[in-house]
Amino acid sequence: MATVGAVDRLGIEAYLVGFPLVFNLDQVTRYVTSGVGSNPAADWNTFSHARQLATPADTFVTINNDTVYSMAQIDLSVGPVRLHVPEVGDRYYVLQFVDAWTDNFAYVGKRGTGPGPGDFLLVPPGWDGEVADEVAVIRFPTRVGSIVGRWAVSGDDDLAVVHALQDATTLTPADESAVPVGLPPIEPDLSEGLAFFEKMRLWSQAFPPAPRDQPLLAAVAELGLTGDVPVGRLASPTQDRLEAAYASGGAALDRIEHSGNSPKVNGWTLTLHVFDYNLDYFEVGTVDSDEWKLTDPKIRLAERAAAALGGLWGNHGYEAAYVMTYVDSDDHQLDGTNTYRLRLSPTPPVGGFWSLTMYDVPNFFLVDNEIGRYSIGDRTPGITADPDGGITITISNTEPTDAHERANWLPAPAGPFRPVLRMYIPDPAIFDGSYQIPPIERVR
Secondary structure, three states: OOOHHHHHHHHHHHHHHHHHHHHHHHHHHHHHHOOEOOEOOOOOOOEEEOOOOOOOOOOOOOOOOOEEEEEEEEEHHHOOEEEEEOOOOOOOEEEEEEEOOOOEEEEEEOOOOOOOOEEEEEEOOOOOOOOOOOOEEEEOOOOEEEEEEEEEOOOHHHHHHHHHHHHOOEEEEOOOOOOOOOOOOOOOOOOHHHHHHHHHHHHHHHOOOOHHHHHHHHOOHHHOOOOOOOHHHOOHHHHHHHHHHHHHHHHHHHHHHHOOOOOEEOOEEEEOOOOOOOOOOOOOOOOOOHHHOOOOHHHHHHHHHHHHHHHOOOOOOOOEEEEEOOEOOOOOEOEOOOOEEEEEOOOOOEOOOEEEEOEEOOOOOEOOOOOOOOEEEOOOOOOOOOOOOOEEEEEEOOOOOOHHHHHOEEEOOOOEEOOEEEEEOEOHHHHHOOOOOOOOEEOO
């Protein structure tokens, strides 16, 4: 019999193990049933194309405002599915492949496969069929996965071109008559905590994790999370432990989210390696090297859960580098009742583009504002450069009166906020520290 302290630790570990799977597949369910914001609902193995940039109506954690999304939830219970991508020219785009446990396991796009057209066969675990020479195979680690597509848009007048590219990006099941199985349904009328753990129990069996992670599930067997008995039918003491685990695990994850193990420079948390928890699956477009592998088991477990909560479906750093901050140069919480300045000189070195996006706290949603600007970057219409070529961004809740500040204004909420700087196809200088992002300074 485990001690109370041990049970508490076990419950927290169970929550952290299951959180990426449950949180991720809950979002997958949203996309195939109700859609998310400007992305309408779409059936399995079908693209849902957003036709406009994200707004605060898109209540998805840390969604970007740089690109329009093409999302597809893939269920390979129907067998292989063929993906076709068109010629895209110089435009930045990426189709990111994410398995049920949030591992990024493939990239098709400007960096990963180039700008030309291509055909790819998406196949389920264990598939060993034949493939035509002109088709590349992408093997899914789990039967269900997501394609997270992003297309750079330079403005409203560019949308029609992007729409044509989206429409030319297609998915075709080899057996178009097959019906996807989808996700195993859970018993109704469970509490929030018990529903979470029932999803973990069912979905971890339907979509097994990488072999190296199987012991993580075996370790929580005494909580009833690996067997055939639904959580709603477990003995009352075990249910009570799970309810407590849901509360304590959520609190622990919140602490991890705000501290984490990423280095901090000038107040910025350099989350350049938080998506490096995939150690097992390296398909087309990925980088299989030690520098992109987070091997410490405890850190990896915590970072995977925190990455799901704070930036679900974020890319590896070599595709898109993300850094974020909660504090100004004096280590005080950023708050829209103040006015801040961020001077980027030089601007971030990238092969794609960069942007700074505003999010509220604690939801990490885009922030509604009077001018409809949710991000600012090197492609923002009307942005003005400093004499040395740098960019000075003004951040506040109220609109600046100075014309230069107004042109480079990133609106903030009236309360706490967390901006995220994204750098697409980042230069090595961002990773070796030779390029540093300056702190955000409070000016009034």
